[in-house]
Amino acid sequence: MSDTRLAAARALATGIVHPGQETLLAGLEPGLWQVTPTSAGPVLALAGDLHLHAVELAGLPVARLSPTQAKTLLAVLIATGTGAAHPYPGAVATVDDVLTVLGGTAIGPQAAAHVKGALNKLHTWRLAQLGPPGGEEAVTADLGVPLRAGPAVALWSGPWVGELMALVGDLAEHRRPR
Amino acid sequence: MSLDQVPQPEVAAVAHAVAVLEQAHGVVGAPALPVLAHPDLRPVVDAQLGAVGRVVIEHRDADGAVEGYSSGYADDIAEQLAAEGLGVLPPLERAVVALVLLRCVAMPAARGQAPRRWSAAPPVRLARLQDNRAVGNTAITEAVNRLHDQHVLVNGRAAGIRPGPAFDRLTVSQRRRIEEDLFILAAPADPVAAALLRQRSQEEPQ
Numbered sequence: 001m002s003d004t005r006l007a008a009a010r011a012l013a014t015g016i017v018h019p020g021q022e023t024l025l026a027g028l029e030p031g032l033w034q035v036t037p038t039s040a041g042p043v044l045a046l047a048g049d050l051h052l053h054a055v056e057l058a059g060l061p062v063a064r065l066s067p068t069q070a071k072t073l074l075a076v077l078i079a080t081g082t083g084a085a086h087p088y089p090g091a092v093a094t095v096d097d098v099l100t101v102l103g104g105t106a107i108g109p110q111a112a113a114h115v116k117g118a119l120n121k122l123h124t125w126r127l128a129q130l131g132p133p134g135g136e137e138a139v140t141a142d143l144g145v146p147l148r149a150g151p152a153v154a155l156w157s158g159p160w161v162g163e164l165m166a167l168v169g170d171l172a173e174h175r176r177p178r
Numbered sequence: 179m180s181l182d183q184v185p186q187p188e189v190a191a192v193a194h195a196v197a198v199l200e201q202a203h204g205v206v207g208a209p210a211l212p213v214l215a216h217p218d219l220r221p222v223v224d225a226q227l228g229a230v231g232r233v234v235i236e237h238r239d240a241d242g243a244v245e246g247y248s249s250g251y252a253d254d255i256a257e258q259l260a261a262e263g264l265g266v267l268p269p270l271e272r273a274v275v276a277l278v279l280l281r282c283v284a285m286p287a288a289r290g291q292a293p294r295r296w297s298a299a300p301p302v303r304l305a306r307l308q309d310n311r312a313v314g315n316t317a318i319t320e321a322v323n324r325l326h327d328q329h330v331l332v333n334g335r336a337a338g339i340r341p342g343p344a345f346d347r348l349t350v351s352q353r354r355r356i357e358e359d360l361f362i363l364a365a366p367a368d369p370v371a372a373a374l375l376r377q378r379s380q381e382e383p384q
Contacts, residue, residue: 005229005230006231006258008229008230009232009251009258010264012230012231014264029181031193032181032193032196032226046201050196060198060202060203060210061201061203061204061343062201062203125327134260154371
């Protein structure tokens, strides 16, 4: 079993490249694999232009976000948006900011609970990161908890990111008080 | 085999196959990945996945023809990762997965109706899992939800619970190991279970 093979498998399994193994992983086919820096540390992932989107996903078994999870992720991108072309790393926001984007107190306690549940799942899937930057302890979505775009967002690439950020920009502009 | 040795138009087909196998959740139909049936290009895909400790897993229909593909960790790599505690489920989740596999895979198999693919097994109702009195109902429900989020189980709510797409990423020998575990769990006093345990203890490094 080669060191590179095991280091790569370990990086894929843990979602993180262990310190000192970046040099080993640099030997992988660059057209297929890349090491991307994120707030959680370097991540080994498929090269950006291999990320499937739109029609390429048709007919494939893929994991899809539920409507509440998708809406909550969009709210996270709005709350953490900086106007940059890419949503990562974005600004630090709070769970309150996400709830405000989605309607604040008007959405009611039950809908707020669903949003918090969705944030916890987005945290599990590394699409959102709950807790203070660099914090190690487990944090669940609640009022006042800091939040930012998760390390998985750092891997997003392709034309669809531009389209998504245009939508995020439009929505943020629409929300701004006149 | 390196991608440098492959003609440029075919590099894209190889890269696409690796991308699809790694990003899909479940079995991808064979017609979507013709490169995997190509005698010259299949070894290139195998080599590129092999470089990161992964393998192509073929799924066959009742007649033995390949109907689809997925990718997963190679046996030696999976063993090493498990030895390091990576990807190992906590005891409660493991117990719930065992209950689901017993109900969805082992019991139908004992009746001669083994599902061809575990992820396509007939689902079991949550209430059936809760028949197990050793684990509380709330603990089982919460574990099912966590396992659903990890794609280990699919919680179809009213439709029931079944093994998830994570099981499509197991190689034949990894699935066989689980089948043996289920047998040992269901019939620990059976001579076959004793033989399996004996064989495993002899295989363990001294």
